[in-house]
Amino acid sequence: MSSVRVLVGTRKGAFILTSDAKREQWEVAGPHFAGWEIYHLKGSPADPNRLYASQWTGWHGQMIQRSGDGGKTWAPVGNKFAYDGVPGTHQWYDGTPRPWEFKRVWHLEPSLTDPDTVYAGVEDAALFRSTDAGQTWQEFPGLRGHGTGSRWQPGAGGMCLHTILLDPTDPQRIFIAISAAGAFRTDDGGATWRPINRGLRSEYIPDPAAEVGHCVHHISMHPSRPRVLFMQKHWDVMRSDDAGDSWHEVSGNLPTDFGFALDVHAHEPDTIYVVPIKSDSEHYPPEGKLRVYRSRTGGNEWQALTQGLPQRDCYVNVLRDAMAVDSLDSCGVYFGTTGGQVYASPDGGDHWAPIVRNLPSVLSVEVQTLP
Amino acid sequence: MIRLILPAHLRTLAGVAGEVEIEVHPPATQRSVLDALEARYPMLRGTIRDHLTGQRRPFVRFFACAEDLSHQSPDAPLPEPVASGAEPLILVGAIAGG
Numbered sequence: 001m002s003s004v005r006v007l008v009g010t011r012k013g014a015f016i017l018t019s020d021a022k023r024e025q026w027e028v029a030g031p032h033f034a035g036w037e038i039y040h041l042k043g044s045p046a047d048p049n050r051l052y053a054s055q056w057t058g059w060h061g062q063m064i065q066r067s068g069d070g071g072k073t074w075a076p077v078g079n080k081f082a083y084d085g086v087p088g089t090h091q092w093y094d095g096t097p098r099p100w101e102f103k104r105v106w107h108l109e110p111s112l113t114d115p116d117t118v119y120a121g122v123e124d125a126a127l128f129r130s131t132d133a134g135q136t137w138q139e140f141p142g143l144r145g146h147g148t149g150s151r152w153q154p155g156a157g158g159m160c161l162h163t164i165l166l167d168p169t170d171p172q173r174i175f176i177a178i179s180a181a182g183a184f185r186t187d188d189g190g191a192t193w194r195p196i197n198r199g200l201r202s203e204y205i206p207d208p209a210a211e212v213g214h215c216v217h218h219i220s221m222h223p224s225r226p227r228v229l230f231m232q233k234h235w236d237v238m239r240s241d242d243a244g245d246s247w248h249e250v251s252g253n254l255p256t257d258f259g260f261a262l263d264v265h266a267h268e269p270d271t272i273y274v275v276p277i278k279s280d281s282e283h284y285p286p287e288g289k290l291r292v293y294r295s296r297t298g299g300n301e302w303q304a305l306t307q308g309l310p311q312r313d314c315y316v317n318v319l320r321d322a323m324a325v326d327s328l329d330s331c332g333v334y335f336g337t338t339g340g341q342v343y344a345s346p347d348g349g350d351h352w353a354p355i356v357r358n359l360p361s362v363l364s365v366e367v368q369t370l371p
Numbered sequence: 372m373i374r375l376i377l378p379a380h381l382r383t384l385a386g387v388a389g390e391v392e393i394e395v396h397p398p399a400t401q402r403s404v405l406d407a408l409e410a411r412y413p414m415l416r417g418t419i420r421d422h423l424t425g426q427r428r429p430f431v432r433f434f435a436c437a438e439d440l441s442h443q444s445p446d447a448p449l450p451e452p453v454a455s456g457a458e459p460l461i462l463v464g465a466i467a468g469g
Contacts, residue, residue, distance in 0.1 A: 059428065059431060059467070060464075061421075063414075076414040080417060080423075
């Protein structure tokens with residue numbers, strides 16, 4: 001019988017939540033790496049028991065952990081992230097040039113086909129890859145070096161590369177996103193990159209339609225349709241039908257188009273989910289009501305999903321990597337909050353229930369559907 | 372033999388409890404002690420000093436014999452009681468964070 005494993009990264013450790021396909025009874029394991037910030041953990045599609053985790057503290061910096069048994073045991077692997085060559089400078093908050101300096105790993109994306117290959121999105125923004133199961137890491141310098149890097153500027157959370165999408169139909173194509181530079185694409189396996197931000201408008205930068213400088217919060221795609229991308233920008237929910245060459249807004253009737261998390265239904269490529277957040281300063285749901293919004297039309301027409309979610313006095317946030325879906329017949333949708341709740345819906349968002357209520361603040365949620 | 376007391380997170384990472392004793396070729400300095408420590412516990416590389424620059428991480432400090440040695444040169448000899456093993460070199464995680 002199929003089962004589900006939910007991988008939760010929090011401010012104070014990692015937790016692994018498991019259930020059978022009914023998704024009613026859950027076992028909670030953890031905390032792993034107690035006291036460390038776990039920005040992200042994710043399993044290999046090619047070997048679901050191979051997991052990678054990004055572990056960080058202000059005292060001791062970055063660690064990468066690897067598991068070969070689905071998260072029961074872990075071992076530290078390589079944590080040396082050295083920029084290729086002379087790193088150069090990007091813009092600091094005040095517009096002055098500032099040298100690139102590695103701070104932490106925000107996102108780990110295992111290869112679709114090789115358990116030993118994993119990509120890492122880091123702050124200050126760069127993309128690294130390991131082909132030896134995390135022992136050593138090499139940068140793709142063509143991303144920082146393609147020409148606009150010196151104009152990139154950090155968002156409020158730092159200049160992080162937070163989204164990595166691997167095209168399942170084309171191993172040479174990778175999409176990434178950086179706050180606050182924008183989205184970028186390679187079509188040659190990471191050697192060369194170009195910005196893909198045409199159609200984005202950000203009124204908070206001097207040229208609202210600039211080539212770079214947009215605070216992209218998250219991008220998702222359905223694996224069957226990798227040319228269609230959905231984006232939660234700082235403000236605006238956006239869609240591209242041409243692999244990022246152009247974007248158009250699909251915020252439609254959302255109560256606010258600010259937010260962080262966004263994901264796509266496992267079996268319906270035009271069904272997407274967002275969690276609207278009131279504004280870029282308040283960072284909590286409008287009216288204190290935690291609502292996931294679902295569009296079955298690829299955007300523009302949105303329906304509030306509220307059953308089982310708190311509809312009063314709720315002032316949590318849902319961060320960019322804290323939503324995921326499973327691929328069971330009835331698609332499960334999951335998200336974690338900064339209040340430490342992880343909610344699950346086993347029916348595509350119609351009904352929700354908390355798996356856990358009192359974890360540390362949730363940074364990331366990933367889901368594995370196991371045979 | 373140099374005696375070292377590691378902060379809790381690093382003891383967990385290294386899989387050790389209590390003090391760590393390591394052999395260091397004289398002279399015993401911060402650098403030679405950390406080189407020997409990282410050779411024996413490779414998972415600690417990058418957690419006490421930066422991989423590339425070798426700089427002490429800002430929230431890690433080195434205490435011994437009731438003195439803060441954090442700002443001394445990494446190549447300065449450690450106090451004789453540390454070099455002889457009479458006193459431990461204490462690596463401290465700063466009181467910080469939330």
